[in-house]
Amino acid sequence: MPAGVVSLDYFILGLLAQQPMSGYDIKRFLKGLNWLIGSPSGGSLYPILRTLLEKDLVTVEVVPGVDRPPRKIYSITESGRQALQVWVEEPVATNAPLKAFAMRLLIADSYSHASLLAYLQLRQSQVTAHHTALTERAGSQHPDEGASLGKQLALSYGLAVAQAELDWLEGTLAWLSGEPLPEGDRQSTGAASLD
């Protein structure tokens, strides 16, 4: 059962798929990504971890710390990976906030190389359709009795962002296809992910 548009819960599950972490670890990690997706408050983060646990999507291990509070390290389970896979492959709405797409990018390591490419191509076709629709709408406006200034600005703004995303997708797909990363060679790129 997916939740809201943004689904912080599944995103957090995705982070735990990359490596086991405590709630505090997640907080610090997301603070570093504040510019992109914002960081959730403790008031949402800790309850989410509890519900993930109740649904058996994660397990906990309490690690007592020397000279500091004990930490609860959460690890994803096999049924958690299955649930994640479903979420990770479902497309985000084109009018959803960018962070909804960015969150799926951030857990790209949870994808196989092939399914990451497929997902980006799916996004590409969506945004292309979106862009085409906007272009038509822009063309259909007669200059004389045309839209208000506000609508014009919004439309050209929307087009610019969509175009930028298309360019980025094209470049990224080319890059990922050009370097097809042999199986099992991925952890060499991933070590210091928590700064």
Added chain:
Amino acid sequence: MPAGVVSLDYFILGLLAQQPMSGYDIKRFLKGLNWLIGSPSGGSLYPILRTLLEKDLVTVEVVPGVDRPPRKIYSITESGRQALQVWVEEPVATNAPLKAFAMRLLIADSYSHASLLAYLQLRQSQVTAHHTALTERAGSQHPDEGASLGKQLALSYGLAVAQAELDWLEGTLAWLSGEPLPEGDRQSTGAASLD
């Protein structure tokens, strides 16, 4: 007292500043902008109109319709315009969803020409700073023990979107500055900006 990040209430107030409308009018108008900002449900729209009324930011006039239900037409008041001006000039956070900025674009007709330019320039300086920070962060990552694939993708994605917004801002500012639009001559400019 501003509300959440997105402040649907002020945005609706801004729409009513452009022309008096009923709740249903607003719904239809925003349905046409679904691709950009999404359209609010009746469950949020109508309560917002009531609170705007209670704060004396708008007035109502019930217009009985021939062969259809009566409509409640809302008009902005003078104190409503003052409240709107405050909201309209406050900058949106760089990590806020794009719709937060797009909403302010959509009610551009509520701005004077000068204050619209000022607002776009403010946004320009914000996004420039943001872009610079991201570029530095990108440069500080060594490719070898660098960030995970997900972080790399997210960073380049964020940079691409920021760059696109900067380009759009530059072009739009040039366009708006180049045609300083003598008073009341705005509807003649039309769709030239939209290709």
Added chain:
DNA sequence: ACACTCATGTAAGCTGTTACATGATTAA
């Protein structure tokens, strides 16, 4: 008969926030 547009509204619920509470350890 059924469904759709017009038009307004309420009730319940979901997702997230802020602010608070706890308690230990370290740095100014």
Added chain:
DNA sequence: TTAATCATGTAACAGCTTACATGAGTGT
């Protein structure tokens, strides 16, 4: 002593959504 970091959590509320309720007219 005051504050900050580490670490987890609760309670209250804000902002929205879905689903429902109402009721008239219009179209198939």
